[in-house]
Amino acid sequence: MASFWARVWIVAAVTVTLATCLEGKFTHSAYLDPAREKYFLQWRLDADTITFRASVATLGYVGFGISPNGDMIGSDIVTGFVTDHGDTFCYDRYASARTTPTIDASQDWRLEASGENGTHTFLQFSRNLVLCDSTDRTIKAGTTRVIWAYHNQDPQHDTALMYHGETRGARSLMLLDVPQNREMPDDVQTIDLLNTYSVMKKQTVYWYRGFKVPDFGGKRHIIAFEPVLQPGHEGMIHHMDLYTCLKDVDPDMYDGVQHARHSRDFPEDWHSCKIRLVAWEVGGEGIYYPEKAGLSVGGPDDPTFFLMETHYNNPQHKTGIVDRSGLRVLYTSELRQHDLGYMQLGMEVARTLIIPPGSQAFVTAGTCYPDCLEKAMEEESIEKIHVIGVHFHTHLAGRKMKMRHVRNGVELPWIRNDGNFDFNFQQTVSLQKEVEVLKGDYLIVECTYNTTDRRKVTYGGLSTEEEMCFGHILHYPNMKLRRCKSNPHKASYLTALGATEVTFSAAENDYVPIQPRHMAGKTIQKLLHSIDWDENTRQTFQTQQRTGNTSVTCMKKDTSVEAYHQGDIEVCRKPPFAT
Template structure:
């Protein structure tokens, strides 16, 4: 493969490291292995006030190491650093970007600051930092979206980027705290909600449900943490696990059965208690709140729902997966609840095939919450969320409105990854008041599909949901919207006199750019029916319309040198690939190519002008 040789100006990089390698690395709270074999380990932390993120990468290599960001794992447009220590002890470190799939180029603006670079007999550790948003068009922004990370290393310091080991991982980096920073009770108990030796069918989609008792306690306790318990080797099989609280008047079936099959009783109980989806981990609630158990008002039974995706139709699979809950008698100030919002999962929701970007909307109107709750609804303090779509989903955001005006974009992920669905905290609690509206917008890409995708339970169907975690709890379990499908069908030139005919008419549409745009516009303009449900299965309908969304304005860019950035001109140079046969090892002669006096003069000037 032809590639651009990484013949960086190492004399400049050596000076940079001589100056900054003694900088202290602050404590870094968050960490993750970036590869399955645990050869690359990342630690990081961020300072929101300064809009800067600090990294420490450790790779099991004594050659060059690399770390950065990509769009969908592609080299083109990638933003990364490469560093290492030569055999003679000199350090190199530089900011690069991908020009094409076989060409990478050093940035004109160096926006990563090296803090330290060390090496032992087996590993290289590189600490550095950069602003969330630099002023370099060759850098990718660090945002609150799911980021696609790229890391790698070579066997030695002959930097042949395309022949090194490169790994990719999706990661949410704007974490707010670790479990160590939260209050862990001195007394706690553990309880598993799981299936026992369930034979997973040879089908691409299975929803298995069973009803289980919650722990029996004599006094009130709080569930303060949950974590998935996935049967080993079934990690790719289990798509999501939901735990629903049941009303105490419910008559529940026994055994395990299809959640949404012939027996409607296995779909009883709709108040989500906790939820986990593929890629997620454990979650500890904030110190202010927990899930109440043990009082007459608390659920005694739950419905455990496990979604299996056995796309390879593997036979004889046995599963014992579920959710482990941690509960304590050390009570928190508030009981928490979960509000299920978004687009009602039903074939009224559809996405045309072959589109690069298509938006769907579902709205929640809370005007009937107090009447349905049976008592005044206190302000709902939203503190966390879980976003959920299936394979076509590329972005999700939730927007709060009050008196018809946008209050805030409560949560969003514009680079949503189906394989990383986790419960995330809000930076600050956001208050819902009675009468507020909450809009869920989902963005889809269906370039790989030839047929319409309809809303439904299968992984190949679609969903558009946000689960909101809040306190203090009330009796409302879900608030989901869907558009007037009859109106949409008529706007697409199809005859339909009711919802059923409207859904059937969608399959008759000849999809092209014009009809795709008409469909998206009609679904957004149509009146939405809002279905509100309580824990006791009381259902009422409300209506609402989709409001416009004011986009979040990104923060100003920052230059790592704190200098006022000059306007950037787009490059006109064509960078040609250099055959691998011309590549040479980077030796000591390439580090000091300047005459000694000029070199020392340049060092002194650089140190004075670039100190931070």
């Protein structure tokens, strides 16, 4: 590159300066290779156009693409490089195989700026969100899988590319979401809530540690949470959740106490700690609340005890490691306008979440019914709540998630939709526009699963091989309702399998068929193991569980669980935009 610096250093300096100036105008950024921090991407959204700026630690070519699933095949790709003479070559490409991507006949990626210095290549390019070219990919709201690559040398000519080798990868990003406000007030303070966990050989461990909430000297607002991940342990931490409790728990007794779930010494008091304050998932960033709201601590009715849950995933069965990861709490004495509330929607973690094997797109739904929501609002004289953020959660089989909103039999625009959900990237997202939820509204969380690689039924459960279907909402004003969820009733499943008459068996402590005779007395688990699943059976099973009776959880901060049965709702029309 010596000739480049000798002959066109002034041009390069101008280009790099331009790129540096443009840097301040970008609203989002991320390292696409967070472990190495060699490929830094910035981006911004302008109406129907998105602009990217890639800063990569190479003096060779740079590649970037929009992928359907994190794989090269089917990706919409742009490649570019700056020559020794300062010329830039940039091409719109597509990949139909794992080989050199083809140059697209329609060049829809637009180069806006480029340059090199002694260590990095800078490329700035833009494109429309929606393109009519069949080889391009539309960029949608929700999770986008991007791929990246680079080489340490320039190609021999403008259209050539050499194999990139190991300098490649994929990452999930929320390209179109509202940027988080990370500007902190001058008086911001922090508390670190950290584990001291000696890693067990088991693959799945839910680890809990108690923390006494310090005396803040009065009410404060928590305005952000950040993950504190011990270097090298990022891959073993699936999620970290912070809870408060339904009962009064002695904070002095349990401060610093740690236990695995289901251990003999697990405190009975901790079973009431079901009020989730924050949820961080693998691949996510920190959570920074909008300027108008914060989580209240230090006030007369605020929690005095936190319980942190960490899901450790250890498929290699490593031992001899101590993990000290956790959560950082950022708080301020400059109180914001509203106290935040946090509510969990969707389905309870239970064996009544059942997904047949071989399913391409099996849909489950958990409903927050008006009975629960309206009662909670009336008890606190609240006419409506404002939803400002959403957090989705499933496990490995999850592919899509959606939060639907129904009022007076009419489906309103979805509160949140992620048609490309990624288990390894689960982030709390601020909404582009606040959503008002009124008394009488339904809130429905739909999860779509793919189990084509499984031969057995997948049940709801805690391990990553089992499944969950959650949708958490951040809202104001705060209220005591913490869970508003539903699961299919077991009688509905039995009906789907052919039962014509069902009863509760005290001997089995479960629902069983009476008729037909060949099914009599058998539990749902026994019947499921004998099914020869085909597409018709899967579809019948899905339809019945979504339209039959449900068991509903309506859990408030200061009451026990209320459970009852309720039929499915009717939606008068489809959503007002294409699915």
